[in-house]
Amino acid sequence: MTGLFEHIDVGHELQPLRLTLSSEQVRAYAQAANMPGGRFFSDEAARQEGLPGQIVPGNMSMALFSRLLAESLPGMSIKHLSATFRAPVRPGQPIVVHGVVIEKHCTDRGDLVECDLVVENADGERWVTGTATVQLAAGPTATAREP
Amino acid sequence: MALDFDRSILGTEFDHSVHPAVRQTDIDAYAATVGETVAAPGLAPPTYVVSLRTRHFLPPNMPNLGQVGFDAGKDIDFGVPIRVGDTLTSSSTIHDIYEKTGRSGSMRFIVLRTVVTNQRSEQVAVIDQKMMFR
Numbered sequence: 001m002t003g004l005f006e007h008i009d010v011g012h013e014l015q016p017l018r019l020t021l022s023s024e025q026v027r028a029y030a031q032a033a034n035m036p037g038g039r040f041f042s043d044e045a046a047r048q049e050g051l052p053g054q055i056v057p058g059n060m061s062m063a064l065f066s067r068l069l070a071e072s073l074p075g076m077s078i079k080h081l082s083a084t085f086r087a088p089v090r091p092g093q094p095i096v097v098h099g100v101v102i103e104k105h106c107t108d109r110g111d112l113v114e115c116d117l118v119v120e121n122a123d124g125e126r127w128v129t130g131t132a133t134v135q136l137a138a139g140p141t142a143t144a145r146e147p
Numbered sequence: 148m149a150l151d152f153d154r155s156i157l158g159t160e161f162d163h164s165v166h167p168a169v170r171q172t173d174i175d176a177y178a179a180t181v182g183e184t185v186a187a188p189g190l191a192p193p194t195y196v197v198s199l200r201t202r203h204f205l206p207p208n209m210p211n212l213g214q215v216g217f218d219a220g221k222d223i224d225f226g227v228p229i230r231v232g233d234t235l236t237s238s239s240t241i242h243d244i245y246e247k248t249g250r251s252g253s254m255r256f257i258v259l260r261t262v263v264t265n266q267r268s269e270q271v272a273v274i275d276q277k278m279m280f281r
Binding site for chain 1: 180
């Protein structure tokens with residue numbers, strides 16, 4: 001019986017998410033995530049804080065990393081997730097959330113893979129970078145989605 | 148500005164919060180905003196843990212690190228998943244304070260560590276949040 005782990009090699013690219021977050025989506029996230037900062041709710045409030053306009057919370061970028069992993073590696077569970085916020089992500093701009101498997105490990109804690117993760121804009125500028133350690137589902141039912 | 152502070156504040160708890168029981172409606176609202184589907188009914192997406200609102204975001208005795216603070220990054224170790232009905236407790240400490248000098252000048256960082264446990268004292272997450280000051 002083989003599982004997802006056997007079918008994924010180092011270099012496997014995760015199914016990218018291509019999306020444009022709306023101002024309303026960002027507000028909804030900030031509200032649901034209990035993030036009261038005005039910078040997440042309107043251009044006006046953000047400008048008062050010296051920013052060019054409304055920005056996407058860093059936590060929302062991490063949530064998109066989590067969605068990317070869940071959709072690309074069904075049944076996995078995230079053990080570790082990190083992100084570096086290199087530049088503000090703005091609503092209304094097309095972004096791509098993507099990742100690649102960089103390591104595989106069989107451990108006594110299960111089959112683990114390490115992934116590099118990125119949120120970038122249409123010009124390939126990396127706004128958020130991250131890494132994840134995920135435990136893959138055992139058994140034959142899980143199938144990785146191809147990009 | 149020289150980075151000079153009382154190092155005894157490192158590791159000292161500055162917030163201890165017990166959060167209201169997790170509701171399915173809270174999980175659904177959170178997941179819907181990022182289009183995330185939950186792994187199983189009653190389970191929260193992993194990053195739901197960052198939605199916990201502590202009483203004090205920053206320590207009251209925080210050293211003066213500069214005027215403008217930015218969220219520079221986050222590092223989360225996940226333990227057991229969050230389930231509907233869980234009552235979560237968070238404990239926050241200053242984990243580290245350090246200075247870096249880059250092309251744009253001197254930057255100071257504070258790392259706030261929050262440990263989240265559930266009502267069974269199981270570890271749900273350890274969250275390190277890095278704030279940058281200029």
